[in-house]
Amino acid sequence: MISREELQNKKRILVLGCSGSGKSTFAKLLGKNLNIKVFHLDQYFHDPGWQPKDHSxxxxxxxxxxxxxxxxxxxxxxxxxRQRLLLADAVFLYDYSKYFCIYRVIKRSLKSKTGMEIRTDLAPGCKEKFPDYEFLKFIWNYKTSKVYNILSETNYNTDNLMIFKNRSEFSAYVNTCLIQQNR
Structure with a gap:
């Protein structure tokens, strides 16, 4: 586990996991607590209308x-x-069930549609929409094992890796390492 004290010294952090797992929310919370700029890769991958940018x-x-x-x-x-892992001094990985992630994506889109939630992590010209079949299929087929394989191939130091298997593990970490430091 990355302790509260260790977290204060981390400057290059990755937040990984399936769509709907809570990566963006946690990244924003980390950024606020550590005073580090957050980069949401969706903003760099998509052009308006959810069109992928040129890979280069x-x-x-x-x-x-x-x-x-x-x-x-x-x-x-x-x-x-791989190139990001080589420089990261901390990795947070959400390894949640696909059912939970699908539920969260649907809930998020409904909140956005009703104005209860405004997403600031999307690329310009990309609006939250109700998930279509292709996006749900992407979530269903998401393989956290691929991330584990890349971590293994790069010999990433597991002392700098925090894995959340469920919401209660995540909440316990946030309450211990982020919330208490603000009191």
Missing amino acids: DFVKSIEEIISGKSWIIDGTYSRTL
């Missing part, structure tokens, strides 16, 4: 971000994960 432009954006002294990056995008 996306890679250039990531290279620019990770050349900085401090960053919190929200988003897995496994094709570029």
Whole structure:
């Protein structure tokens, strides 16, 4: 586990996991608590209307971000994960069930539709919409095992890895390492 004291010294942090797991919310909370700029990869991957950008432009954006002294990056995008892992001094991985993630994505879209939630982590010109079949299929087929394989291939130091298997583990960590430091 990454302790509260250790967390204060982390400057390059990755927040990984499936859509709907809570990555963006946690990344924002970390950014606020650690005073580190948060980069949401969806903003760099998509053009307006959810169109993917050219891959080389996306890679250039990531290279620019990770050349900085401090960053919190929200988003897995496994094709570029290795280069980010090589520089990250902390990784938070959400390994939640696909059922939970699908539920959260549907709930999030309904909240957005009714104006109860405004997402600031989306790319310009990309609005939250009710998940279509392709997006639900993406969540259903998301393989956290792919992330574990990349962590293993890069020999990532597991002392700097925090894995949340469920919401209660996440809440316990936040209450211990983030909320208490603000009291």
